Amino acid sequence: MAEYGAFIRDREQLTQQIAKEQDPERRQALEIRKHIEANDYMAITSRRIASQSEVITGKRDSEEAVRFRERAAEYEGRSKELRQDFRDLAARRAEQMSNEPSHRSDAKRTADAEPARPERYDAKQADPDLGKGEISDAKAERIAKIREQGRAIANAAEARRSNPGQDRGGRSR
Numbered sequence: 001m002a003e004y005g006a007f008i009r010d011r012e013q014l015t016q017q018i019a020k021e022q023d024p025e026r027r028q029a030l031e032i033r034k035h036i037e038a039n040d041y042m043a044i045t046s047r048r049i050a051s052q053s054e055v056i057t058g059k060r061d062s063e064e065a066v067r068f069r070e071r072a073a074e075y076e077g078r079s080k081e082l083r084q085d086f087r088d089l090a091a092r093r094a095e096q097m098s099n100e101p102s103h104r105s106d107a108k109r110t111a112d113a114e115p116a117r118p119e120r121y122d123a124k125q126a127d128p129d130l131g132k133g134e135i136s137d138a139k140a141e142r143i144a145k146i147r148e149q150g151r152a153i154a155n156a157a158e159a160r161r162s163n164p165g166q167d168r169g170g171r172s173r
Contacts, residue, residue, distance in 0.1 A: 032086045039079035046072035051150050055157040
């Protein structure tokens with residue numbers, strides 16, 4: 001629940017930042033960023049639900065697990081498309097700024113709108129997928145923690161599969 005609360009707080013702050021922004025292109029960049037973060041969060045959540053379904057049902061290919069893995073893939077695909085849109089918008093802004101030298105401060109503001117990329121983070125070394133998106137160190141840390149929880153759930157599911165008579169009140173499958 002703390003993770004969800006942090007996500008909601010981040011979304012509210014970003015919504016306020018979007019509402020205050022006067023520059024339409026910068027506002028668009030912030031809105032794209034908001035959608036990227038939402039899709040990333042939903043992909044992580046969908047993968048977590050799929051893992052939990054595996055543990056509960058004892059089947060890797062349960063109907064719910066398959067459905068949520070497919071949803072996660074859809075969210076990840078949409079997030080990838082939005083990241084490309086974000087890069088295209090940033091490139092277009094940078095080109096405009098290079099043509100208009102009087103707006104140097106706007107170029108800096110565009111760079112500030114881009115989601116921070118983690119430069120150094122220990123979890124990134126343990127999980128190379130973390131560096132693929134434009135995310136902050138705090139989000140990279142939360143994602144690493146979520147993935148670690150997912151691995152723990154998967155390990156528990158595997159342990160239950162290998163010892164069917166245990167952890168089920170003595171009942172077998």
